[in-house]
Amino acid sequence: MSPKASSCPICGQPSHAETRPFCGERCRDRDLLQWLGEGYRVPGARSPEADEKSGDYGVDSNPD
Numbered sequence: 358m359s360p361k362a363s364s365c366p367i368c369g370q371p372s373h374a375e376t377r378p379f380c381g382e383r384c385r386d387r388d389l390l391q392w393l394g395e396g397y398r399v400p401g402a403r404s405p406e407a408d409e410k411s412g413d414y415g416v417d418s419n420p421d
């Protein structure tokens with residue numbers, strides 16, 4: 358087994374020991390951002406206003 362055989366999946370350069378399997382922090386961050394972009398969607402559509410409205414619905418004013 359030779360760890361030097363692995364290469365950076367982003368740019369193809371030899372991976373660095375500290376940032377395996379990437380060649381450096383730049384490519385590591387790049388890969389991370391790709392993951393975030395695909396998996397996690399930044400909750401920008403959701404506004405704090407929605408929470409306030411849901412709070413109003415919590416008040417039970419049933420005459421029953």
Ligand SMILES: [Zn+2]
Binds near residue numbers: 366368380381384
């Ligand atoms: Zn790279």
